[in-house]
Amino acid sequence: MTKRTLLPLSIFIFFLGFIGHAQVDKSASKQERLVTKADEQYQNYSFSPAIDIYKRILDKGYTSADLLKKLGNSYYFNANYNEAAKIYKRLVLEFPSDVSPEYFFRYSQTLKSLGDYENANLAMSKFIEMTSEDARAKAFEGEKDYLGDIEKNSGRxxxxxxxxxxxxxxxxxxxxxxxxxxxxxxxxxxxxxxxxxxxxxxxxxxxxxxxxxxxxxxxxxxxxxxxxxxxxxxxxxxxxxxxxxxxxxxxxxxxxxxxxxxxxxxxxxxxxxxxxxxxxxxxxxxxxxxxxxxxxxxxxxxxxxxxxxxxxxxxxxxxxxxxxxxxxxxxxxxxxxxxxxxxxxxxxxxxxxxxxxxxxxxxxxxxxxxxxxxxxxxxxxxxxxxxxxxxxxxxxxxxxxxxxxxxxxxxxxxxxxxxxxxxxxxxxxxxxTIPLKLECEQQITGTVRDRITNEVLVGATVKVIDENNDEILSTITDSEGNYSLTLDCYKGNFVRALTQGYVPSEEYLEKSDSKPKIIDFYLERDKVTAGFGDDLAKLLQLSTIYFDFDKYNIRKDSELEVEKVIAAMEKYPSLKVKVNSHTDSRGRDSYNLWLSQKRAESTVNYMISKGIAKERLQGEGFGETKLMNNCSNGVKCSAADHELNRRSEFIILE
Incomplete structure (x- = not known):
């Protein structure tokens, strides 16, 4: 579009933020007069004569960030993207610290107009880095394959x-x-x-x-x-x-x-x-x-x-x-x-x-x-x-x-x-010749089951919730625990499964194509039904609490799992737990017995530090007496196999 006062409709307000005066050598009075004259034309949106003057100044070897911005803008808003790209390139290379995000956006646009999408995406990535909350940045990040999407809509x-x-x-x-x-x-x-x-x-x-x-x-x-x-x-x-x-x-x-x-x-x-x-x-x-x-x-x-x-x-x-x-x-x-x-x-x-x-x-x-x-x-x-x-x-x-x-x-x-x-x-x-498709329907199917028993849950509700937390539609599982939904895949949606006696579970679906998707839900009971001697970690489907070789402090990757046990004990105040800790077979048997006791105590102390009463917890170390595999004394095993034995269990006492 040939740019003129009428077309780039809010260009005037846009330019007010960029109108300024080029920084020039005070001794170069003739050059200074040329810059002033060019700026006057620029301020009046007379871009054609402004371009002529800015080019003369640039050809004489003088440059500045301000001059390159104004010359680049003058080309940009006259749709001369080839020349605008050249000037914006000089701007970002010669004056990187003076380039605001909007110039990376315009530079990306000019490169697209030249068909250079690879460098256009690089410029847009820089724009995103500087302004991640900008709607243009979010749209670009959300449509990584935007050229592929445009190609799908082409030829109509x-x-x-x-x-x-x-x-x-x-x-x-x-x-x-x-x-x-x-x-x-x-x-x-x-x-x-x-x-x-x-x-x-x-x-x-x-x-x-x-x-x-x-x-x-x-x-x-x-x-x-x-x-x-x-x-x-x-x-x-x-x-x-x-x-x-x-x-x-x-x-x-x-x-x-x-x-x-x-x-x-x-x-x-x-x-x-x-x-x-x-x-x-x-x-x-x-x-x-x-x-x-x-x-x-x-x-x-x-x-x-x-x-x-x-x-x-x-x-x-x-x-x-x-x-x-x-x-x-x-x-x-x-x-x-x-x-x-x-x-x-x-x-x-x-x-x-x-x-x-x-x-x-x-x-x-x-x-x-x-x-x-x-x-x-x-x-x-x-x-x-x-x-x-x-x-x-x-x-x-x-x-x-x-x-x-x-x-x-x-x-x-x-x-x-x-x-x-x-x-x-x-x-x-x-x-x-081919109608434009403005809706995107995606078929979502799956099964809802009990997480512990794997039993199908008949009559469970499965809902679709949009990003504004509004319920779009819902269905219930059939006699085999199955459900089927059709949702708008041009939007982000939450698919949520819930039924009485269980903790709801949901999965977020980003914008996507129309390919069918299977989402199975495994729901946890909202009450733990267990008896004396059961391993709470298994009931809660926790990852095993592992320790480093010859160490007894709680590892960072295990803290989250221990926190889940703590959450269960907070939810059920009558629950009492014994921490059983173990070692691998390496080292002396007596040392391993001591080390495992320290691991049990370390786990108990960690839970006490998080607010669990001391009288609700016990700890015992078993050394290498209860190995999970065949990695006993004298057996050659990998480090990963040995790690399986360095663990803690949470046995229900009451």
Whole structure:
């Protein structure tokens, strides 16, 4: 996507955090003046002339972290990812201590756009290292094989270039009656006056054309009063064709309005068709001179307006919001769609289908490079569904955006700045040949048993709990202790088994493919039923408490097992235990008897130190008199076999 004031919607706020002054040698006055001039252009988002000046400074051998950041950003936000990658590479190599996480993210994005996914992933790993709590970092870590997932979704669309593209920039298609409305800067009639210095392109106007038109002459400007000398773009009309929502720069009574930083923000305007003329053009009440509101989309019942904004409450550079359209034509309060959909990067250009599928463009969710098109199911007003990359050929290494789709005809349009197009941005027509799968069903089966006896548990309940601790569904085991469940594998889920008289057990399932999975549960009784002489360790299914050779202190790997015995004694206050300790056969018999007694005492003392009353515990050492194997005196055994004999047991006394 060719970057301009209209498109990278919250770019202005984003840049405010990076605007500064390059550090230069005070003696180099001419060079200093050049830096100052470049910074002025940069601060005004005039990136094209800023690039020219920064390059001149760089070619003279001067560099700094600040200069490389601004030059890299100027390329990045003009979608010149090849040059941006070169500059960001210099930045991370020459000034590593001055690189903030966001630059590693942008560097990764530029490398993806060049097809260098190996180094892009390395840059993203550095980003994750610096900002592990960032939603983009979590999404990347949760989708390690994101390229494989994108490949699975690819090949679902046939594409053809829009017949009415120009050598300029054409994008933002919108269905309108028997044709489409779209945005373009093809009008070069006022080149000198209206050219925009963001990217040295003309300002955008709305155009329309019928799909059965046969000539470029049939492409006409849409509405005499809609287009101004600033940008108009991204429109949506109601089904009756009488109400239009569209994006425009902040423009009031023939004059543009700037914010405190000198930025012309974006606003959504509404127009009504009366006697064939678009009139009553008014901005929506939640617009502001301080932030941008843009790219409108309507729900199928036309009671909700979706849009992108960097208003207060935005998680990233721009987020997707929704707002209620009341019966009387007023609007509710905008609501952010949440962190499942929105990231710390850009989510923008929403579109909602008749089947409640939200399409949007994002560079925060794992993609191929630049902005990618994603889809998610928003039925029943829920925004927690899987965010699915629609794959190639819609998505590419460059920017892909303004996706629209008719589910009845399975046809649609989108725009891209990929190579091979006629202009800077081009519109492509698409036909869906294979429906996009937004749900992932996974079959989970298994058996629930008693952990000690291995007896199947009939009528046990098995539940699926989501990550918000809400119960999704449940079933009970049949006469053979078996169960079967179908769950959404695009989400993380807990599968929990429980029945009366037993301690519940659960297993967490991460997002996965749709391959069936077997999960067997072995439940522990919530009361220990045992008698005199039973080994509590065996009843509790503990690992054996082992000791190092010639040592009697509790090993770190055995502390957890002893803690389980302690927990059982805390749960059952009447329980008394005798600790029987043993050694291997190496060493003198008398020494081993002493050593085993010390091990018994060590175990008892450890339990006393954890709060178990002394009178509930006994300890006795048996030396090498009760070996677990044939490793007796004179028998050659491995160290592992000898270790099996250095153990403690917990015998129930009462």
């Amino acid at each position: 669309y046939n594409l053809t270039p829009f017949a009415y593209n120009s050598p300029y920039s054409d994008f933002a298609p919108s269905f309108y009656k028997e044709g489409v409305i779209f945005s373009s800067d093809r009008d070069t009639g006022n080149l000198a006056r209206y050219r925009h210095t963001w990217n040295s392109k003309d300002f955008l106007d709305l155009y329309k054309v019928n799909v059965d038109s046969v000539s470029m002459d049939d492409v006409v400007k849409f509405g005499d009063k809609l287009n101004t000398r600033l940008h108009e773009s991204t429109s949506i009309t109601t089904k009756d064709g009488e109400t239009l929502y569209f994006t425009r720069n902040n423009y009031v009574e023939g004059k543009y309005v700037k914010d405190e930083e000198g930025v012309i923000r974006l606003k959504i305007f509404k127009a009504t068709l009366k006697d064939g003329i678009w009139t009553d053009i008014e901005e929506l009440p939640f617009n502001s001179d301080k932030y941008s509101v843009a790219h409108p989309a309507l729900s199928k019942d036309e009671k909700t307006l979706y849009f992108a904004s960097d208003m207060k409450g935005t998680f990233g550079e721009s987020d997707i919001f929704k707002v209620a359209i009341n019966k009387d034509g007023t609007f509710g309060t905008p609501i952010n769609l949440g962190t499942n959909i929105n990231t710390e990067a850009r989510e923008t250009f929403p579109f909602v289908t008749s089947e409640d599928v939200l399409y949007m463009s994002s560079d925060g969710h794992p993609g191929l490079g630049g902005l990618d098109v994603f889809a998610t199911n928003i039925k029943n007003g829920k925004y927690d569904g899987a965010i699915v990359n629609v794959g190639e050929p819609v998505n590419s290494k460059m920017d892909d955006f303004t996706f629209i789709f008719n589910e009845e005809s399975r046809k649609g349009f989108f725009a891209s700045n990929r190579a091979g197009g006629l202009g800077a941005d081009d519109i492509y027509a698409l036909v869906e």
